[in-house]
Amino acid sequence: MKSLTTDAGERPAAEDRSTGGPCVPRVYRLPGVYAPQTDTGLLAATVRREELPPGARSLDLCTGTGVLAVVAARRGARATAVDISRTATAAARFNALVHRCRIRVLRGDLDAPVPDERFDLVTVNPPYVPSEDEAAPVRGARRSWDAGTDGRLLLDRVCARAPRLLTSSGVLLLVQSSLAGVDATLEALGRRGLTARVVERRTQAFGPVMSARAGWFAARGLTAPGTRVEELVVIRAFRP
Ligand SMILES: C[S@@+](CC[C@H](N)C(=O)[O-])C[C@H]1O[C@@H](n2cnc3c(N)ncnc32)[C@H](O)[C@@H]1O
Numbered sequence: 001m002k003s004l005t006t007d008a009g010e011r012p013a014a015e016d017r018s019t020g021g022p023c024v025p026r027v028y029r030l031p032g033v034y035a036p037q038t039d040t041g042l043l044a045a046t047v048r049r050e051e052l053p054p055g056a057r058s059l060d061l062c063t064g065t066g067v068l069a070v071v072a073a074r075r076g077a078r079a080t081a082v083d084i085s086r087t088a089t090a091a092a093r094f095n096a097l098v099h100r101c102r103i104r105v106l107r108g109d110l111d112a113p114v115p116d117e118r119f120d121l122v123t124v125n126p127p128y129v130p131s132e133d134e135a136a137p138v139r140g141a142r143r144s145w146d147a148g149t150d151g152r153l154l155l156d157r158v159c160a161r162a163p164r165l166l167t168s169s170g171v172l173l174l175v176q177s178s179l180a181g182v183d184a185t186l187e188a189l190g191r192r193g194l195t196a197r198v199v200e201r202r203t204q205a206f207g208p209v210m211s212a213r214a215g216w217f218a219a220r221g222l223t224a225p226g227t228r229v230e231e232l233v234v235i236r237a238f239r240p
Contacts, residue, residue, distance in 0.1 A: 023041050023044045023045045023048065024036045024040055024041050024044050024067050024071070025067060025070050025071065025074070025099060027065040027066070027067045027070070027091075027095045027098075028065070028091065028094055028095060028098065029064075029065045029091045030087045030088075030090060030091050031087070032085070032087055032140065032141045033064055033065055033085070033087055033088045033091045033144075034064040034065070034088070034141075034144040034145075035065070036064075036065060036067045037207075038202060038204055038232060039125050039175045039176075039177075039232050040064075040067060040068065040125055040175075042175055042200050042202055042232055042234050043068060043123060043125050043173060043174075043175040043234055044067070044068060044071045045200065046173050046199055046200055046234045046236065047068065047071050047072055047075065047121070047123060047173060048071065048075065050075075050121060050171060050173070052072075052075055052076060052077055052120060052121060053120055053169070054076075055078065056075075056076065056077045056078065056120040056121060057077065057078050057080070057117075057118075057119045057120050057121075057167075058072035058073075058077035058078070058079045058080065058119055058120065058121040058122070058123065059079075059080045059081075059082070059111070059114065059117075059119040059121070059122045059123070059165065060072065060079065060080070060081045060082070060122075060123045060124070061082050061110055061111060061122065061123070061124040061126070061158065062082070062083060062084075062110075062124055062125055062126045062127070062154070063081035063082060063083045063088065063089075063092050063105070064083060064088050064091070064092070064125075064144065065088070065091045065092060065095055066081045066088075066091065066092025066093070066095045066096055066103060066105065067095065068081075068123045068125065069081035069092065069096070069101075069103045069105075069123075070095060070096065070099045070101050070103070072121060072123065073096070073099070073101035073102065073103055074099070074101065077120070077121060078102075079101065079102075079103045079104070080103070080104040080105075080106065080114060080117075080119070081096075081103055081104070081105045081106070082105075082106045082107070082108055082110070082111065082113050082114065083105075083107065084107065084108065084109055084110075084143070085107075085143060086107060089105050089106070089107045092105045093105045110154070110157055110158070110161065111161050111165055114165075117165075118164075118165060118166060118167045118170065119165055119166065119167065119170055120166075120167050120169065120170050120171070121170065121171055121173070122162065122165050122166060122170065122171070122172045122173070123172075123173045123174075124158055124172075124173075124174050124175075125174075125175045126147065126154035126155060126158060126174070126176070127143065127144055127145050127146055127147040127153070127154050128145070128147050128151045128152075128154065128155055128176045128177050128179075128180040129145040129146055129147060129151055129177065129179070129180070129209060129210065129213075130147070130148070130149055130150055130151040130179055130180065130213070130217065130220070130222055131146040131147065131148065131149065131151075131213070132149070132216065133146060133148070133149075134148055134149055135148070135153075136148065136153050136154070145209060147180065149220070150180065150181065151176075151177065151179055151180030151181070152180055152181060152184060155174075155176060155180060155181075155184075155185055155188075156184075156188060158172075158174060159185060159188035159189050159192065160188070160192070162189060162192065162194060162237060163192045163193060163194060163239070166194075166238070166239060168239060169238070169239070170238065170239070171236060171237070171238045172189075172194070172196075172235075172236070172237040172238070173199075173234060173235070173236055174234070174235045174237070175232060175233070175234050175235075176232070176233060176235070177230045177231070177232055177233075178230055178231040178232075178233065179217060179222050179223065179230055182198065182233050182235070185235055186198075186235065189235070189237045193239065193240075194237040194238060194239060194240075195237065195238055195239075195240045196235055196236070196237035197235070197236060197237075198233045198234070198235055198236075199234050199235070199236045200233065200234035201231055201232070201233050201234075202231070202232045203229055203230070203231045203232075204229065204230065204231075204232065205228060205229055206228050206229065206230060210230060211228065214227065214228060
């Protein structure tokens with residue numbers, strides 16, 4: 001396994017505002033598994049600020065290395081982590097062991113492995129980068145970020161499933177790029193009876209994946225011509 005706290009050539013994980021230090025635990029990954037980046041760090045910071053009830057149950061969808069499940073478990077949650085990738089679930093199991101966290105790691109499509117279960121905290125850093133392919137990739141590293149032409153393949157599914165995943169006082173924390181329609185997410189959650197708002201924002205320069213698509217984003221009207229930055233947002237949603 002390859003050690004990482006940042007991904008070579010990509011963005012460093014976000015800093016924890018209270019300590020100034022990196023807010024993602026050190027994790028290991030296998031080739032092709034998403035390295036924690038700024039989006040991961042932003043979400044981890046909001047997880048740390050969330051008040052969890054004693055014995056809270058947490059679910060991390062699209063878990064990758066399992067880093068966000070580790071953050072939740074360290075907060076005392078009984079954590080479950082799900083990813084569609086066999087390699088990612090192997091990395092998540094390994095990282096749970098390394099951090100001495102009891103995490104239930106399951107492989108499957110979104111929340112399919114946890115039918116009829118409800119959680120006090122649901123976290124998700126889904127694939128959200130608009131791509132020329134309409135369908136989600138079925139293998140390879142792109143499965144971590146490509147999400148159809150509007151970037152919403154997974155986001156729309158998460159919004160649709162969220163009410164059924166949350167306990168009555170449960171909270172959803174979701175991170176995405178401004179390129180994938182922040183208002184669309186807020187509206188989709190609102191239509192399902194959840195109160196949703198942006199609780200964290202961070203503007204950052206495009207990394208290599210986004211830079212390679214900058215022209216296409218502009219041609220599709222997703223960005224103004226010449227744009228080389230995106231805004232990452234964390235959305236918090238709950239039942240009013
Ligand atoms: C952006 S990465 C996030 C990884 C990790 N949560 C983090 O923040 O560092 C997205 C992850 O979603 C997983 N994924 C993609 N499609 C999925 C699906 N339909 N169901 C579950 N996981 C999926 C990918 O394998 C990848 O690990």
